[in-house]
Amino acid sequence: MTGDAPLLLDLTEDDPCALMQLYDEHGWGDGLPMVPPTPQRVETMLAGTDPDDKIAVLPPRSGIATRRVIAINAVLAGCEPAQLPVVVAAVRALASPELNVRGVNATTHCAAPLLIVHGDVAESAGYNSGLGAFGPGNRANASTGRAVRLILMHVAGARPGPGDASTQGGPAKYSYCVAENTARSPWGGYAASVGVESASAVTLHCGEAPHNVHDMESSDPAPILDKVASAMATLGQNNAPISSSEYFVALCPEHAAVCASAGWTRGHVSSYLFNRATLPVAELRRAFGLRAWAPWQQALADDDRVSMTEHPDNIKVLVVGGAGKHSSVIPSWGMTKSVTVAVDVQ
Amino acid sequence: MGEQTKVYAPDGAVGSPAAAPAPPVPVLTGKRIGILDNAKPNAGALLERLAQRLVSRTGAVLGLVETKNAALAAPDEVIARLQSEVDLVLAGSAD
Numbered sequence: 265m266t267g268d269a270p271l272l273l274d275l276t277e278d279d280p281c282a283l284m285q286l287y288d289e290h291g292w293g294d295g296l297p298m299v300p301p302t303p304q305r306v307e308t309m310l311a312g313t314d315p316d317d318k319i320a321v322l323p324p325r326s327g328i329a330t331r332r333v334i335a336i337n338a339v340l341a342g343c344e345p346a347q348l349p350v351v352v353a354a355v356r357a358l359a360s361p362e363l364n365v366r367g368v369n370a371t372t373h374c375a376a377p378l379l380i381v382h383g384d385v386a387e388s389a390g391y392n393s394g395l396g397a398f399g400p401g402n403r404a405n406a407s408t409g410r411a412v413r414l415i416l417m418h419v420a421g422a423r424p425g426p427g428d429a430s431t432q433g434g435p436a437k438y439s440y441c442v443a444e445n446t447a448r449s450p451w452g453g454y455a456a457s458v459g460v461e462s463a464s465a466v467t468l469h470c471g472e473a474p475h476n477v478h479d480m481e482s483s484d485p486a487p488i489l490d491k492v493a494s495a496m497a498t499l500g501q502n503n504a505p506i507s508s509s510e511y512f513v514a515l516c517p518e519h520a521a522v523c524a525s526a527g528w529t530r531g532h533v534s535s536y537l538f539n540r541a542t543l544p545v546a547e548l549r550r551a552f553g554l555r556a557w558a559p560w561q562q563a564l565a566d567d568d569r570v571s572m573t574e575h576p577d578n579i580k581v582l583v584v585g586g587a588g589k590h591s592s593v594i595p596s597w598g599m600t601k602s603v604t605v606a607v608d609v610q
Numbered sequence: 611m612g613e614q615t616k617v618y619a620p621d622g623a624v625g626s627p628a629a630a631p632a633p634p635v636p637v638l639t640g641k642r643i644g645i646l647d648n649a650k651p652n653a654g655a656l657l658e659r660l661a662q663r664l665v666s667r668t669g670a671v672l673g674l675v676e677t678k679n680a681a682l683a684a685p686d687e688v689i690a691r692l693q694s695e696v697d698l699v700l701a702g703s704a705d
Contacts, residue, residue: 371681
């Protein structure tokens with residue numbers, strides 16, 4: 265559409281199957297049933313906030329994400345009104361230049377924006393930060409991540425083919441939202457650690473689906489983090505040829521507790537991983553003719569080892585999950601930086 | 611069968627369109643060709659070969675070769691140099 269207000273369409277009945285048929289004719293939807301966005305449902309979602317508030321313009325379509333348009337997609341995804349402020353904050357983050365959403369949508373890589381919910385809103389709006397946090401079974405996580413994807417498809421135009429060139433796509437492109445387990449973090453919340461001092465915040469990191477790290481037996485940080493480093497140091501990730509890339513390391517509470525009880529800070533974990541997640545320079549030079557490396561990395565000799573990222577600050581550490589001893593690594597697409605913004609809970 | 615209802619379209623309005631491409635150059639003879647190599651594998655070789663063929667077939671001249679990162683927009687100064695020094699640009703290659 266090209267006018268200011270979204271079009272209203274006739275739907276034969278208030279039914280998800282009827283909506284899918286209607287939307288299919290326009291090339292809309294993610295292939296799963298959606299909640300029909302009737303004016304009444306959208307008004308309820310908006311909860312009295314300004315529907316015409318322009319939040320962002322998203323490429324490649326240059327779609328204008330007003331609060332109403334965001335609410336429409338939140339209804340479609342199955343969100344409740346309590347989750348709308350999180351979706352709005354995520355759209356603000358998507359529009360940050362350093363995130364490079366144009367590139368994220370255009371790349372052949374499988375990158376999807378991982379939305380991490382921090383602080384009070386994670387609890388008040390019902391997000392899961394504990395057991396199975398990356399998985400199914402929680403409406404807030406599932407519907408918020410899906411709303412972000414639907415906004416990318418509908419407003420930004422990131423449909424496979426004309427607006428999303430991903431070679432294989434990926435399951436994280438359906439819905440990719442998790443809450444930080446701040447209550448079990450020995451280092452406090454992640455958002456404050458990157459300078460966002462807000463009661464509620466979100467982070468977007470455009471990368472791959474989580475890579476599992478399993479350590480059942482270690483009572484010292486080093487053996488656990490060596491396994492994390494092993495998951496980081498692989499040739500197939502974009503981090504290997506692009507040294508400015510970030511990693512997100514989602515430690516489970518038990519692995520984090522082992523590190524903290526040994527006196528390790530969040531920064532110590534990043535520094536250790538920076539020094540242990542390395543590959544031989546010769547191997548990387550053989551694998552990649554084109555390397556977007558920092559100058560100091562380019563100067564290394566073939567028999568040196570090189571870190572998988574150019575600075576320890578690119579290794580972001582937070583706590584996610586419940587009981588058990590499985591952590592995860594989320595590699596980056598590469599030409600993107602994570603963004604953390606406050607959530608305005610009205 | 612339920613009652614007919616109204617639903618919103620999910621896409622919203624479109625903002626200012628990106629700059630439109632310049633019109634085609636009708637005759638290449640004497641025109642200056644630029645290359646904007648996006649550094650994808652073999653992009654430079656492909657674009658240079660294409661430029662050479664255009665030069666030999668039309669009498670155009672190769673004026674300027676610039677390189678950019680494939681994942682990011684070309685810097686303003688690169689675009690400015692191309693605007694001032696060439697009449698058309700061969701740009702881009704996918705994976």
